[in-house]
Amino acid sequence: MAAPQVFTSREMIEKLISFDTTSHLSNLDLIDFVESYLASHGVKSRRVMNEDRTKANLFATLGDETQAGGIVLSGHTDVVPVEGQDWSSDPFSVVERDGKLYGRGTSDMKSFIALVLSRVPEFLKAGPKIPVHLAFSYDEEVGCLGVRPMIDSIIRDLPRPQVVIVGEPSSMKVVNAHKGIHSYNTKVTGLEFHSSQTHLGVSAIQYAAELITFLMQLADEMRERGDASGRFSPPCTTINIGTIQGGTALNIIPKSCSFLWEYRPLPDADPSEIITRFNAHVEEDVLPRMRAVFPGASIETTVRAQSPGLAALDGDPGETLVMKLAQCNSAEAVSYNTEAGLFQLADIPTVVCGPGDIAQAHKPDEFIELSQIAECETFMKRLAEYVSGQSI
Template sequence: MTSTEDWLERLIAHPTVSAETNLPLIGEIEAALLKAGAVCERFPDPTGQKSSLLARFGPDVSGGLMLSGHVDVVPVDGQDWTVPPFAMTRKDGRLYGRGSADMKGFVASVMALAEKLHSVRLTSPLWIAISYDEEIGCVGVRPMIEDIEARGIRPDLIVVGEPTLMQLGLGHKGKMAFRVTATGVPRHSAEAPLALNALHLATDFVMGLRRLQEEIEARGPREPGYSVPYATVHVGSLVGGTVVNLVPDKAELLMECRMMAADDPLALAERIGKIAEAVLAPYRERFPEAALDVKDTGNYPGLATDTDDPAVLAFAGCLPAGTGQCWLSFGTEAGLFAQALEAPVIICGPGNMEQGHRPDEFVAESQLGLCDAVLARSVDRFCRGYLGSASYVPKQMYGKM
């Protein structure tokens, strides 16, 4: 196996779902980085059972490159795997295992590169940012970003290694998630017109959201490159009631909005609040206890990176000729980095998100090899003094394209 494949096998063996600790994996990564000469700092969660990790190679100065990835994975419960999910399986040029695509493949490539840096002189820093609980709302990266911002760390470029098939990812949608609790007035179903059905309130609210979606589709901001080039409003769960002969007084729905970077999330949240008010208005006098409580349960911003930014162009020069650009409908931590730091952020990593979260998740060996070469070239360009040379062709000292 290559060093990257060896690291991927080690990473997959840690079942770092959000319900479990990630400390054994962070400890293994940290020990390897320290041995290679990095300066490391942990950012533990309030329970002390999880931690993010920030590492630096080279001088503690402005500029350089930051490589960012998360090591948490989604659960495998209820999925029909034909290979062990937490043991790497090699078959037909593919490497199978939970997280192989999303996104331990990228982290493995970063680690293999880091282990080769002990004899390389860097003129600008290489930062490695490893986070936890990305899959449940980009939780673990936030305290680390706050510290990075407060310390004035400003890389020339931040690369978030979510799977893009090694295309240049220039944007992704943001997200707002809500829990909406409907409160009605119960009564025996034989006298249902004298009650207020919480499920009816909830479904009226859903209809309001559907009208909002139609309006966004017709007149909302659009950004090219996305499969759906406008914001989306989606209800994923609706529950309420206990038995058929009792009018329910409680119902709950879970919803989300996926927004373009140009959308105003506060304005969209206000529109959702007004839909709730409009649903309740006819019942206020007769049923003062009626309510539609809209609670924000998590959010992250979208990303829109300037394609003409010099650092983005420099990284694009590290990719094979003819590499395409892409815009991601799924969210990443990139928007948080871009929002907090005065630095361009791109998304580029091995594998295909179509494999992520699914049984028999895999990454192609060829994708890892390409990632190894691109990261080596990007370190040459951003951390070894060659950023200003547009004609520079990096030495292939770590791998081949």
């Protein structure tokens, strides 16, 4: 039998960063490595594949998976693209400068996964009395797609864990609330005509602009409502228009226009209000005016991604445990979205706590500070002591 593979935190970070797992690519090379690494320590893994079997979630348990009250350590293996970004070094090779490690995924969020994996020998050493479940997903960056079937598998096959720790970058602070995200593609189809005959054509761009104006009016309304909890920044449900495309030439009334948009509702807000009001405005006001000129005009809105927010469960024992491990006196709220809301939707207490700063995510020259790595190492040491039955 081959000797167990051993990696320092730094070595494991370097290894995981070396895999280009941009969301449009496969993550199987990384999964193969992690599966082999865990197997060298006698830990069995199981994969939850996507439909075309080009990507996989990986789930493994350190200890007795049939025991209730386990701790789930969750992270996504995919990263955002580097194309078009001005990197000063190879994004898939870790470079250290001024107390920071640079590379795509160092902050979001391969360092967390690396720190978990490098501590596997420590978790196993004393024989964990409380199981530690490792849950590594694909396609978080494109709508939290991969984790969903893995969560289904967890709730179907395992006793209920006491808490899920999603290791998104939170500067090792405990986050117990975040906003949801709902994103859409709206395509407006009008009627082409010579630009001098505006009364005969139906301008897709003009009506798309009306729809965007309506969304911005809703955004103003959301801003006025504010955030009753007083915890979020910005303190409201937000709406953003991401891209817009349309038209052929200046002297042609445009036939088509499409735009991508999203809203991020507060966790206690009605997640369907904005899309419901948008669709009603389309059907009751905009489409009738378009079809009065051209009966074939249309407005189609399709869902790109939806992921729920995370609602605070103050006083939950799992949250209290993570705060003790992180030595935090209070939990925080953030505006970015994670897989945590999906775990909570499955009735598993969940918090976010991981190394790195979300401000570095998705940027060129993404980095994580070495001090954050050290802080997470201490967190994992305390967790290893807790699951082995020691007091913390």
